Amino acid sequence: MLAGQRRNHIAEVVERTGAVRVSDLVSELGVSDMTIRRDIDQLAEQGLVERVHGGAVALSSRTSDEPGFRAKSTLMTRQKQAIGEAAAALVEPGSSIGISAGTTTYELARAVRSVPDITVVTNSVPVAQLLHESGTPGQTVVLTGGVRTPSDALVGPVAVAALRSLHVDLLFLGAHGVDPQAGLTTPNLVESETNRALVACARRTCVLVDHTKFGVVGLSTFLALADVEVLVTDDELSSRTRASVADAVGTLVTAKRQRIPGRLRTGS
Structure with missing residues (x-):
């Protein structure tokens, strides 16, 4: 190491x-x-x-309290970049997507910022700012309202109310922890409620988590593993955990990092 x-x-x-x-x-x-x-x-x-x-x-x-966005963004950076690049392959021009708050989902936003003619619904202030500054033709960003958390997520009743009237083709969702029994969890009850609203407005859900999140259980569950259509993680996940997750979710995608900087491979 x-x-x-x-x-x-x-x-x-x-x-x-x-x-x-x-x-x-x-x-x-x-x-x-x-x-x-x-x-x-x-x-x-x-x-x-x-x-x-x-x-x-x-x-x-x-x-x-929750760790701030800046602090979390320094952890597992290469793994998160690989996960974001792999998940970006699911985004097609003309589609509508949701992106939840988090540093791994931020890397997904970085990877899709050049995709034209997409509509992005997000409760993440950094994601909205990144996409707004990209200036990609035809790209529309919808930022929910709500109370801002230390991790720069907008949560609470205002965010939930806004999401109830929206619909997206595919949601990219992060998590504090992933566990076979507890499912996807977060230590923040209000954020958990907002995540459920994000899931409810999406036709399909893609979860983005690095290998350190497995086995971690937060206070509140917002999604069962069986309800995850696609899960993207990095190549450091143990073979035993990988097999267990593959049986639980619709599709498991492993983002593999090449040793040559700047080049990524993806496999499922």
């Missing part, structure tokens, strides 16, 4: 659990405690974790 991948993993663990010990990371990652301490020091300098004696904890300002 490269240094960048190792630090991404540490940041993901802290985000999910709130804290991590150096000794546990040494055993898990097979490196020295000095290496782990240097990784934590660098993450602390970047403002992603708080260094404490024996490990790292989530920043005190974020322990009971």
Whole structure:
């Protein structure tokens, strides 16, 4: 595992659990405690974790809140880019799509910003801004109203009411966690309600999640795995989990990263 991948993993663990010990990371990652301490020091300098004696904890300002969009966008970046590129192949000119808030769905938006004559419905402020600035001919962006969360999602009754009157061909949906029994989950109850409204306005749903989201269970379920038509993930998902997910969803797509920068392959 490269240094960048190792630090991404540490940041993901802290985000999910709130804290991590150096000794546990040494055993898990097979490196020295000095290496782990240097990784934590660098993450602390970047403002992603708080260094404490024996490990790292989530920043005190974020322990009971959602991590911000900027903080999450630094994690699993190459995996998210690969997932976004793979999912973009499902978007056709002339179609209408929904894009939920999140850093993985943002990469999907980046990949489709040059597709002409599409209508995009989203509750993500960064996604709407990205597509608006692209200036692609015939591209229409509909941004729901609502209360803005730390992750730059618009949620709540206003967002839900707006979505009830809309219909899209395909929804691209992120998740905090994916579990065979719990399904797709989020720790935010209001965001969960808004995600259900997004699903209700879509003919088909495509879920975009990297491998670290599997086995994670948030407070509220907004979609069962059996109701997912397409799920796109990266090539670091274990074979056992991949087989289990493939049996549960309609189609599983694995986004494979080539070692040559800038080139991606996709396979299912």
